[in-house]
Amino acid sequence: MKNILSFPLNSLNILTLPSRIAKKIKYGRSLHKNHVVEDVFLVSYPKSGNTWLRFLIANAIKVHYNVEQDVNLFNILDIIPSIIGDGNLRPEGPFGRTDIPRIIKSHSAYNPYYYRVILLVRDPRDVMISYYYYLKDRKQIDDKLEISEFIRHTKYGINRWTEHTKSWYYNNYGGGGGQIIKIFRYEDFLKDTHLQLSSVMDCFGIKINEKLIDEAIALSSKEKMKDSEKKHLSTNIINGKISFVRKGVASGGQELSDLDIEFIANSATDIARILGYDL
Template structure:
């Protein structure tokens, strides 16, 4: 059988690629810009805390009076979860800064500049369970055991998301890896590195102030003030939980073994050993 002429073969290839291209576009801002910086993570890996840290760092560095809280952070560093229609300006409406955008998207080759935050999958999935349950996204009857074994939310989903971003690195993409646990241990050094990537040199005093403004205590206070804006099932629900690095301490032995066995290969790939 003769091969197709190059022009026809290339056209067929382009046609086959169209659905894939469209699926990538769905996870991009409607007005995508090459300079956009994406804060990418699997849900409950510290992305919200990261947004507070960056927003407060910019607030302190540029001496901006606007408060960073659970209401304003969505405007300062928007999330693609809520809308693809984003303003053209960067954080705080500044035109001299790139837009910084939160995303839980699977690997996307159109994300040119990426801050990729990872967290121990054992802690991620426990936190994700409580989060999903509080918003009624999973049945009330579900236990952690069912969540970690679920294809949509559990270990399989975490593996695919994490491996996709770690392995699939298109030429021209700049993907910078950060660890949630390292941010807890040494927030100043990690925030300094992150801001340096954004092209902003912070003083030690500025870094310390931004970290204090973004402390769990201050975030909880902010959450309490703005609770009325959340769609939650009970008033006891908290978006800001302990945020500790426990290695899945609250799991029973059967679930812990299952979760570790299911995620070990990908976890080791990005630097976790258990």
């Protein structure tokens, strides 16, 4: 199957949400004047594969329209920008094209002003592992913090993943408000990147032949991304010892203890099972 779920969402009463989610929605409302119905938001919880997905999409557009510009970790935010810090998004789509909708990255919880959404989800056990090392490498959490503590952390832990994912899935599920959300799983991209990328490009109304899809996938390989990281991030953004691109595998949380896996399951089993994850 091309994507596991597709459903419309209608308006949301933010009074029913936790305060931090309500605040994010209010922030989104303050920016909605810069959004248009055609915008497509690539939404995910952090460390769910959003960077790889943006590379795949950007390279698919590049090869389809024969764009000379290369895609790398230094310019990906120019091609597919993030909502954070971009209150005045440029009116053009990727590579400055006006015949493609703007594609915007976001880690936001549910926002009723995101009219077209591609939600990328990943096994929460692997998300916790990847997010832990990501924040630890960047000194955003205490270096002595153990992964067991991280999973239980009120700001970063599994309960936040559960809140984020449920906010998109459950809020007025099945309503008729005009929003469209398509959910893709990171693991499905690993199993059949060609099929999943083709399906994502359909969301933008772009039909790409199979040969070009394969070319885009090759340009977006983990090896290519790591080479890009070494070339660009080490000199332009962050210390070379910090790795943005990790293993990217589907391990089912193999690094975690049985108690940690049980804790994750107790928090996330209901929504994870709906998404096809057996915790």
